[in-house]
Amino acid sequence: EDAALQAHFDAVIDADGKVEPRDWMPEAYRKTLVRQISQHAHSEIVGMLPEGNWISRAPSLKRKAILIAKVQDEGGHGLYLYSAAETLGTSRDQMLDALHTGKAKYSSIFNYPTLNWADVGVIGWLVDGAAIMNQIPLCRCSYGPYARAMIRVCKEESFHQRQGYEALLVMMQGTAEQKAMVQDAVNRYWWKCLAMFGPPDADSPNSVQGMRWGIKRISNDDLRQKFIDATVPQAEVLGVTLPDPDLKWNEERGHYDYGAIDWDEFWATVNGNGPMNKERLATRVKAHEQGAWVREAALAHAAKQQQRQQK
Numbered sequence: 190e191d192a193a194l195q196a197h198f199d200a201v202i203d204a205d206g207k208v209e210p211r212d213w214m215p216e217a218y219r220k221t222l223v224r225q226i227s228q229h230a231h232s233e234i235v236g237m238l239p240e241g242n243w244i245s246r247a248p249s250l251k252r253k254a255i256l257i258a259k260v261q262d263e264g265g266h267g268l269y270l271y272s273a274a275e276t277l278g279t280s281r282d283q284m285l286d287a288l289h290t291g292k293a294k295y296s297s298i299f300n301y302p303t304l305n306w307a308d309v310g311v312i313g314w315l316v317d318g319a320a321i322m323n324q325i326p327l328c329r330c331s332y333g334p335y336a337r338a339m340i341r342v343c344k345e346e347s348f349h350q351r352q353g354y355e356a357l358l359v360m361m362q363g364t365a366e367q368k369a370m371v372q373d374a375v376n377r378y379w380w381k382c383l384a385m386f387g388p389p390d391a392d393s394p395n396s397v398q399g400m401r402w403g404i405k406r407i408s409n410d411d412l413r414q415k416f417i418d419a420t421v422p423q424a425e426v427l428g429v430t431l432p433d434p435d436l437k438w439n440e441e442r443g444h445y446d447y448g449a450i451d452w453d454e455f456w457a458t459v460n461g462n463g464p465m466n467k468e469r470l471a472t473r474v475k476a477h478e479q480g481a482w483v484r485e486a487a488l489a490h491a492a493k494q495q496q497r498q499q500k
């Protein structure tokens with residue numbers, strides 16, 4: 190019987206169909222999805238912190254309103270993604286526990302500090318720009334709930350990317366100090382954004398199987414290249430220099446060549462030793478503990494309502 194179920198699953202994957210929560214799926218497929226979707230959810234939740242730091246210091250009411258909306262969107266994306274992962278039979282408590290105890294990964298990019306207001310713009314332009322590049326192909330992922338979640342998430346990310354780019358365009362029309370702030374933020378974030386796409390294909394243990402299962406549609410290196418090719422002209426319009434002396438159009442390849450990424454620094458950060466890992470995790474754990482009364486109140490309210498309905 191297992192062979193028949195496996196054959197049916199393979200046929201769905203081969204035909205580019207969708208796998209839904211109640212369908213039979215191989216344990217390894219389920220495990221990979223829980224891994225990727227929960228890491229993605231954690232990234233959205235931890236991703237609220239670097240920018241959240243700037244809500245109280247936004248330079249105008251307009252910028253503050255935009256930033257609050259954006260950070261709230263990230264929280265929504267996280268909750269949406271936890272729900273998608275729950276359809277695979279894992280619980281939110283389990284996932285949160287893995288995050289809070291430091292067992293779960295989340296995107297490397299959120300372990301760097303946000304030092305000035307231009308960082309908020311650069312996160313929108315480059316970090317969210319990289320996130321969109323990675324997430325658009327996930328809208329075609331073979332697991333239905335994840336693919337559908339990505340459609341809405343990508344629409345909101347597109348607003349995030351544009352608000353960041355627009356904030357930077359305004360700063361670039363300002364004083365020499367403002368322009369220098371933008372350049373400084375780009376210098377600090379550029380290489381970290383390239384690493385967001387994950388290790389080179391040859392060093393990516395999950396890629397071959399992820400591609401076979403139709404979870405990943407475009408490889409880490411190909412997405413990185415697409416991001417670079419799309420971003421160079423945007424940097425020119427903005428008037429900033431991308432901090433890579435090897436960045437050069439290659440006529441033959443039809444792509445930009447680029448310099449070497451510091452993978453040692455990437456892995457140190459992924460493994461918990463980046464500049465902000467400890468602080469990010471401590472902030473998240475504290476927020477969870479301080480929110481305990483909200484969860485208790487919501488549960489008590491739900492129980493009361495259920496009792497009333499039974500009467």
Ligand code: ACO
Binds near residue numbers: 232
């Ligand atoms: N930060 C932290 N960990 C990373 C990163 C990164 N930038 N890139 C890769 N890794 C981890 C992988 O999770 C994997 O660890 P694991 O096996 O313990 O789970 C390991 O490094 C090896 O990488 P790959 O074999 O390439 O892993 P995978 O096939 O899962 O590809 C990728 C990694 C591209 C990040 C994929 O998981 C993905 O597309 N995830 C969904 C998108 C996402 O999480 N975005 C979050 C950032 S965007 C945002 O929130 C704004």
